[in-house]
Amino acid sequence: MASDTINLSHGILGEIFPFHIAVDSNLRIRQVGDALARRYPELTADCDFARFFHIVQPEIKTTYHDLLDNLHSVFIIETVATFLKLKGQFVSDESKECLVFLGSPLIVDMGQVEDLGLSLNDFAPHHMAADYLLALQFRQVALEDARRLTTVLSQQRARLQESEKRYRSVVENVKDVIFQTDSDGMWTFLNPAWTEITGYSVQESLGKHFAEFVHPDDRQRNLDLFVPLIQRRKSYCRHEVRYLTRDGGYRWMEVFARLTLDDSDKSTGTAGTLSDITERKWAEQALKEREERLRSIVTTAVDGIIVINSHGIIEDFNVAAERIFGYSNLEAIGQNISLLMPEPYSSTHDLHMGRFLRTGESNAIGITRELAGMRKDGTVFPLEISVSAMHAGLEQRFTGIVRDITERKLWEHTLREAESAMRESALAIAQARAIEVEIGARIQQTLLISSPPASLNGVSICAKSTASCEIAGDYLDFVRYDQHHLDLIVGDVMGKGVPAALLAAAAKSHFQRVIGGLCLSLGKFNRIPEPEEIVSAAHTVMTPELAGIDSYITLSYARFDLEARKLTLVDCGHPRPIHYRAARDECVYLSGENLPIGFMQTEEYRQVEYSFSPGDLLLFYSDGVTESRAASGELFGIDRLADVLRERAQESVDEIFEHIQSAVTAFSETETASDDLTCVIVRVEPSTGQLIGKRMYREIHASLDELEAARDWFESFAGGAENTLLPEDDLQAFLLAFNEALVNVILHACKGDARHRIQMVLAAYTDRVSVSIYDTGITFDVDSVAEPAFDGTRDNGFGLFIIANCVDEIERGSDEFGRNRLRLTKRRCRLVQ
Amino acid sequence: MEISTEQEEGVTVVNVITSNLDASNAGRFKQAIGALIQPDQKFVLDLHAIGFVDSSGVGALLSALRQASSVGSNIKLCSTQKPVLVLFELVRMHRVFEIFATRAEAIASYKSATESA
Numbered sequence: 001m002a003s004d005t006i007n008l009s010h011g012i013l014g015e016i017f018p019f020h021i022a023v024d025s026n027l028r029i030r031q032v033g034d035a036l037a038r039r040y041p042e043l044t045a046d047c048d049f050a051r052f053f054h055i056v057q058p059e060i061k062t063t064y065h066d067l068l069d070n071l072h073s074v075f076i077i078e079t080v081a082t083f084l085k086l087k088g089q090f091v092s093d094e095s096k097e098c099l100v101f102l103g104s105p106l107i108v109d110m111g112q113v114e115d116l117g118l119s120l121n122d123f124a125p126h127h128m129a130a131d132y133l134l135a136l137q138f139r140q141v142a143l144e145d146a147r148r149l150t151t152v153l154s155q156q157r158a159r160l161q162e163s164e165k166r167y168r169s170v171v172e173n174v175k176d177v178i179f180q181t182d183s184d185g186m187w188t189f190l191n192p193a194w195t196e197i198t199g200y201s202v203q204e205s206l207g208k209h210f211a212e213f214v215h216p217d218d219r220q221r222n223l224d225l226f227v228p229l230i231q232r233r234k235s236y237c238r239h240e241v242r243y244l245t246r247d248g249g250y251r252w253m254e255v256f257a258r259l260t261l262d263d264s265d266k267s268t269g270t271a272g273t274l275s276d277i278t279e280r281k282w283a284e285q286a287l288k289e290r291e292e293r294l295r296s297i298v299t300t301a302v303d304g305i306i307v308i309n310s311h312g313i314i315e316d317f318n319v320a321a322e323r324i325f326g327y328s329n330l331e332a333i334g335q336n337i338s339l340l341m342p343e344p345y346s347s348t349h350d351l352h353m354g355r356f357l358r359t360g361e362s363n364a365i366g367i368t369r370e371l372a373g374m375r376k377d378g379t380v381f382p383l384e385i386s387v388s389a390m391h392a393g394l395e396q397r398f399t400g401i402v403r404d405i406t407e408r409k410l411w412e413h414t415l416r417e418a419e420s421a422m423r424e425s426a427l428a429i430a431q432a433r434a435i436e437v438e439i440g441a442r443i444q445q446t447l448l449i450s451s452p453p454a455s456l457n458g459v460s461i462c463a464k465s466t467a468s469c470e471i472a473g474d475y476l477d478f479v480r481y482d483q484h485h486l487d488l489i490v491g492d493v494m495g496k497g498v499p500a501a502l503l504a505a506a507a508k509s510h511f512q513r514v515i516g517g518l519c520l521s522l523g524k525f526n527r528i529p530e531p532e533e534i535v536s537a538a539h540t541v542m543t544p545e546l547a548g549i550d551s552y553i554t555l556s557y558a559r560f561d562l563e564a565r566k567l568t569l570v571d572c573g574h575p576r577p578i579h580y581r582a583a584r585d586e587c588v589y590l591s592g593e594n595l596p597i598g599f600m601q602t603e604e605y606r607q608v609e610y611s612f613s614p615g616d617l618l619l620f621y622s623d624g625v626t627e628s629r630a631a632s633g634e635l636f637g638i639d640r641l642a643d644v645l646r647e648r649a650q651e652s653v654d655e656i657f658e659h660i661q662s663a664v665t666a667f668s669e670t671e672t673a674s675d676d677l678t679c680v681i682v683r684v685e686p687s688t689g690q691l692i693g694k695r696m697y698r699e700i701h702a703s704l705d706e707l708e709a710a711r712d713w714f715e716s717f718a719g720g721a722e723n724t725l726l727p728e729d730d731l732q733a734f735l736l737a738f739n740e741a742l743v744n745v746i747l748h749a750c751k752g753d754a755r756h757r758i759q760m761v762l763a764a765y766t767d768r769v770s771v772s773i774y775d776t777g778i779t780f781d782v783d784s785v786a787e788p789a790f791d792g793t794r795d796n797g798f799g800l801f802i803i804a805n806c807v808d809e810i811e812r813g814s815d816e817f818g819r820n821r822l823r824l825t826k827r828r829c830r831l832v833q
Numbered sequence: 834m835e836i837s838t839e840q841e842e843g844v845t846v847v848n849v850i851t852s853n854l855d856a857s858n859a860g861r862f863k864q865a866i867g868a869l870i871q872p873d874q875k876f877v878l879d880l881h882a883i884g885f886v887d888s889s890g891v892g893a894l895l896s897a898l899r900q901a902s903s904v905g906s907n908i909k910l911c912s913t914q915k916p917v918l919v920l921f922e923l924v925r926m927h928r929v930f931e932i933f934a935t936r937a938e939a940i941a942s943y944k945s946a947t948e949s950a
Contacts, residue, residue, distance in 0.1 A: 704857040711853075711885065732916045736923075739887050743856040798888035798924050805923055 019086055021101040022093070023049045025064050030098055038238060040079070053077045056085065057334035067099055068092065074315050074334045076106055087315070087333065106333075177253075177274035180260065183230050183267055185209050185223075197253075197276050199246030215242035215250050222255075229259055232267055240277065252281040304402035310357055310395055312336045312350055324383070324404045326376035342374040356389070357396065365389050365398075370405065382409045448475040448504050449678075457483060458562045458685050462653035465622075465678040466661060473500030473553075474622045474678040475508050479515055481528050484563040487515070490574060490620040490680055491555035500551075507542060507553050507597075514538045531559045532607040535570045539597050539605060546598030554596040556620050560682065563827050565808050567610045567618065572596050575623050578642050580649050582615030583811075587642035613809060614686035617656070619645050622678035625660065628668045636667050645681075653681040694725070694764035702750035702758050702775065707742065710760065714738050714771070717762045725764055726828055733806035734826040738771055740799040741822055749777030749820060759819075768808070770825040779820055834858050836865045844875045844940045850882045854890030863893040870897070872904040877939040881912035891924055898930065911939040 018035030027049040037043060043052060050062045057076040060066040067090050078085050088103020177197060180189035186209055190202045198213065205213070214222050218241040225237045236258040242250040257272035304321030308314050317332040325332070325340055332339070338346035356362040365387050373383040384403045389396060452461035463476050473493025480486050489511055493504040514537045518529035529537075535557050546552055556577055557570040569577065571592030579588045590610055595603045612618065621641065628636040644663050648656045657679055664677060698713045700706040714735055718725045726734060742758070750756035759774040803810060809825035835850035847869060854862060870876070878894075880886075886894075894910075901908050911933040913921065921927055933939040 704855075707855055707857045708853055729919070732919060735885075736887065736920060739855065739885075743887065743889065747856070798891055802888055802920070802923060 017088075017102045017104075019088075019104055021049070021053070021103075022098050023064075023101070024098045027062065027064055039084075040081075041236065041238075052080055054080055056330060064099070072309075072311050072313070074309065074313050075101065075103065076330065076333060077101065077103070106329075176276075178272075179210075179274060180269060180271045181210055182269040185211060185226060185230075185270075188269065189271075194274075197245075197251055197274075198243055213243050215244060218242050226257075226270070229257060229270060230267060232259060235259055236272075240281070243274070251276050252278040304400075304404075306332075306337070306340075306400045306402060308337045308398050308400070310353070310397070312338065312353055314339075315397065321402060324375075324402060325373065331376075340373055342372050342380045345372065346374075353398075373402070373404075381406045448501060448508065450477045450508075452478050452680075453480045453486065456480070456486060456562070459486075459560065460653050460683045460685060461680065462657045463680045464657050465676050472496050472622075472624065472676040473504040474624065474676045475504040476678060476680060477508050477511065479512070481519075484561060485528060486560045486562065487531065487534075488558045488560065488620060488680060488682070489555055490558075490622065490678065491553050492574065492622050492678075493553050494551050503546075503549075503551060503553075507538075510542055511538050514541065530607060531557045531568050531570045532605050535572065535594075535597070535605040539603065543598050543601055543603075547601070552596045552598030554623075558618075558620065562684075563808075565612050565684065565827070567612055568607050569610065570594060570605050570607045572605065573599075575621060575626055576638065577621075578617075578619040578638070578645055579610060579612065580617035580619070580642075580645050581613070582617075582649065583613060585646065585649075587646050589638060589642070611804075611808075612684050614684050616684045617645060617649055617653075618682040618684075620680040620682075621660075622676060624676045624678060625664060628664045628677075630667055631669055636664055640667070653683050656681050694762075696762040698760045698762075700758050700760070701754040702746045702752065702756035702777065703754040704743070704746055704752070706758075707739065707746075710742055711735060711739055713760070714762065717764075725769055726826060730826055730828070734769065734771075734824070737803045737806035737824050737826075738773075740802045741773055741824060744799055745773055745775050745777065745820075745822065749775050749779070751777065753777075764828075766828075768825050768827045770809075770823055772821055772823040774815065774819040774821050776819055779814075834861060834865070836862075836869075838869060842940055842944065844877055844943050845869070846877045846879055846936060846940070848879050848882075852882065853885040853887075854880075854883050854893065855885060855887040856889035859887075859889035859893040862890070863896050866893075866897040867900055870901050870904065870906055872906060874901075874906040875943045876901060876906060876908040877933075877936060877943075878908060878910050879912050879936055880910060880917065881914070883917060884914055886917045886920055888924070891920070891926060894926070895929065907943075909933065909939045909942065911936050 018033040020031075020033040021029060021036065022031040024030050028045075029043060029047045029049055029052070030045060032040075032043050040052070055062055055075060055077050058070055058073045060070055071090055071092065073089070074087065075090060076085055076087050085106040086101070086103040087106035088101055090099045090101050092099050177193045178189070178191045179187065179194070182188050187206050190205055192202065194205065195201055200213070210226075211219050211223060222239070222241050225239055228234045229237050236256070238254070238256045240252060240254050243253045244250050253274040254277045255272060255274055257270045260268045260271045262268050304324045305316065305318040306314060306321050307316035314332050314335050314337055317327070317329045319329075321332070322328055327335075327339075336350075338349050341349060352362070356365065368384060368386040370382060370384050372380050374380050382405045384405045385400050387398055387400045389398050449463070449465045452463050463478075465474055465476065473491075473495060475489075475491045475493070477489040477491075478486060479489075489508070491504060491507055493500045493507060495503075511534070515529065515534055518533060518537060522529055535555075542553070554573040554575075556574040557572070558577065559568040560566075561568070567579075567590075569590055569592055571577075571590070572594045573596035576589040576591040579590055580586075581588060590608075592606065592608050594605050619641070626636050626638050626641055630636075640663065641660065644660050645656065648659045651659070660679055661677055694717070696713070696717050698710070700710055715731075718731050725731070742760075745758055746752060750758070756775060756777055761772045761774075763770055763772075803824065806826075807824040808827045809823070811821075811823040811825070813821050813823075815821050835848075837848045837850070839846050839848070847866065849862070851858060851862075866878075878897075883890075898908050909931045912935060913932060918932075921930075921932065926932070931939075931942065933942065
């Protein structure tokens with residue numbers, strides 16, 4: 001086979017393969033590489049190859065023909081004497097009819113390099129390259145290392161080129177020093193190369209002891225080698241020492257010395273050569289560092305490294321690979337790589353590699369894959385392999401970095417199981433959550449959010465709660481006592497989810513039970529319980545229970561007295577209701593000072609009262625409305641809510657709810673609210689009563705003297721004992737208010753000036769009685785009047801207080817003639833009932 | 834308006850004979866009572882004739898009580914008609930004046946107060 005024949009000059013062959021051996025067809029050694037010759041001087045031409053070498057791999061007989069038949073195999077041969085293993089290949093040099101073993105020491109552990117007295121320099125450059133490429137494939141090798149390795153490689157190449165040059169010129173100029181010494185070690189001959197190298201002239205050197213020119217550190221060692229030679233215990237010595245130069249430096253010299261004998265076989269001294277190897281030494285020095293590094297890499301490597309040739313034959317097999325596969329280095333090398341694979345991979349590997357060699361196509365090169373490997377004991381295990389192809393030496397080789405991933409696979413399997421268990425439980429949780437949401441929604445629909453009672457006169461109510469993705473503890477309840485008294489409870493239990501919803505349902509039924517109980521016991525007094533009584537009673541029952549589960553409830557308990565147009569509020573830490581006052585087109589926030597229920601056992605709940613007028617709106621809501629957040633984190637807030645209410649005050653309560661909802665949604669920029677939006681909007685409808693035909697007119701002078709007559713006129717309207725207009729108490733209260741209003745008009749608007757006229761109109765409707773007082777005086781400034789002092793310290797100030805407390809509506813304004821008009825209205829619902 | 838007094842068991846009973854005590858006559862009433870008040874006296878105002886009192890009337894009564902208190906005297910009220918009592922309660926007069934249903938009860942209250950003192 002042509003590719004297996006070589007035709008290289010001896011010099012180049014020796015430089016590239018310092019360990020080569022050439023044998024002829026009789027297996028007589030014809031030539032050995034320098035490094036080999038240096039270490040085994042006894043290897044001389046014509047020696048029998050079989051006497052010195054033992055073929056470890058492959059298992060063949062040591063015959064010329066067997067060798068010729070195994071040119072593709074990787075050989076491991078061992079020196080019989082020193083057990084130095086050489087790994088390489090036989091190639092045939094047809095022109096000389098010989099076989100040449102091209103190889104290098106087989107080093108599995110870098111420690112051996114030292115043990116065998118080898119240096120990296122002894123290795124063929126191609127082998128170095130392979131090693132470095134291997135090293136490069138270690139992930140531990142940093143970029144810096146890579147650069148240094150590249151430098152070393154180029155130095156190697158440069159050296160090789162230089163060697164070639166040197167060999168060419170060696171014929172013309174002997175650069176080596178040729179010397180002779182006497183038996184004492186004095187120079188007796190030196191050629192001119194001595195001066196060229198050391199700077200000392202031959203003249204001044206002759207007659208001096210060679211040791212004087214040796215570096216002090218090397219001197220003793222040199223003498224130790226010289227003495228046995230002279231004493232004829234050795235016939236030659238070869239070593240490396242530093243020789244001093246004239247300029248104060250030194251040069252590394254390779255010394256080859258042998259004993260010189262006279263004719264009578266007596267020792268006369270030594271003769272030999274000194275070769276300047278300084279540059280090589282320096283390069284070696286640099287390589288030494290690499291060597292150290294490489295050694296640490298290889299010995300700490302956990303990855304197996306397997307090098308195969310293009311025939312699939314294992315050429316290299318490191319310690320980690322031994323551990324992974326169970327084959328020893330010697331067992332593995334020379335075998336086909338399929339040895340390490342289970343079926344079907346082992347059968348198909350050659351095909352795949354063949355295809356790659358032909359076409360360059362591969363699905364294995366350059367990527368990390370997971371494959372199955374087979375150990376020596378036949379067990380199959382998962383491994384991770386990355387294969388790289390390289391051109392090194394004379395042919396294509398493949399290097400595989402192999403990692404046993406059995407444990408990782410086990411771990412991955414465990415992880416996958418854990419993941420799937422987690423997915424299952426996440427699914428179960430999601431299902432449970434979905435069920436919880438569904439239950440929560442059902443609880444909310446059926447238990448928590450009551451609809452307002454139908455057919456209430458004088459109010460329209462929108463009560464709605466839009467469910468968020470999670471169920472909250474919002475609840476709404478209405479209690480209707482009669483046509484005029486309606487209680488509204490807007491509550492919010494702390495927390496979310498089914499627990500909060502259940503608690504809200506419990507709170508709701510607690511309140512109903514409390515109200516039922518109080519109504520029963522107060523029935524004999526002919527009155528209904530006050531809101532503060534109800535909340536206090538509910539608090540007494542619920543707070544210990546709530547405290548026990550660390551929960552609490554905020555709520556607004558509001559009673560609408562539609563007859564008196566009065567709102568009684570017990571506020572328990574709930575967001576403040578908003579009162580839109582139509583007459584002033586303004587919003588007022590209503591608030592009490594009570595704590596949420598469940599906070600404190602000793603809390604006493606107090607109610608506050610507000611009056612409202614036709615056209616007014618009252619808005620109750622949960623914190624889900626005001627605490628909606630914009631993406632910026634800003635809260636929607638009560639002011640924005642009040643603005644929506646005021647802007648939309650003229651629309652229906654349902655439309656107002658829609659506007660609030662869309663305002664909150666637009667603000668928070670999300671489709672679904674994170675919390676429930678619960679709103680109750682109550683509109684006080686304007687009076688719709690019909691005039692029942694009674695209307696009276698009276699004009700008086702602006703004088704207090706007219707006061708009694710005016711009262712008489714007022715009372716006559718009701719018809720005295722025949723009165724069906726208003727109940728007696730209401731009539732008395734109305735009269736008090738009318739009297740106070742008239743006094744104010746006479747004294748303040750008209751300044752008691754009797755020339756002013758005051759007109760009065762009384763009118764009775766189906767639902768109310770009203771009196772209007774017109775005057776032409778100045779406009780009375782209501783706000784200038786001080787609050788009454790109930791402790792008797794001041795005489796005045798009671799007038800307005802009396803008016804406010806005795807009628808249901810007070811309207812101040814002016815008519816189309818510019819007169820001041822004060823209208824007082826008393827509702828007459830009880831009679832209609 | 835007619836105002837007369839009579840002594841009964843060391844108490845000066847003042848009969849206020851008018852159907853109304855309102856803004857039109859409260860000033861006169863205040864003057865008349867003021868003239869009656871002497872140091873360390875016990876007064877009972879008998880209001881049985883009054884069917885209507887307004888805020889000015891209330892103011893006049895409060896004024897009289899303050900004047901009496903400043904000289905060590907006291908004024909109690911009795912025999913208020915129901916509409917008047919409704920107003921008194923509205924403006925918390927019952928917390929400033931002692932109000933009795935009958936003249937006898939009013940006089941007796943002075944006696945028991947003295948005895949216990």
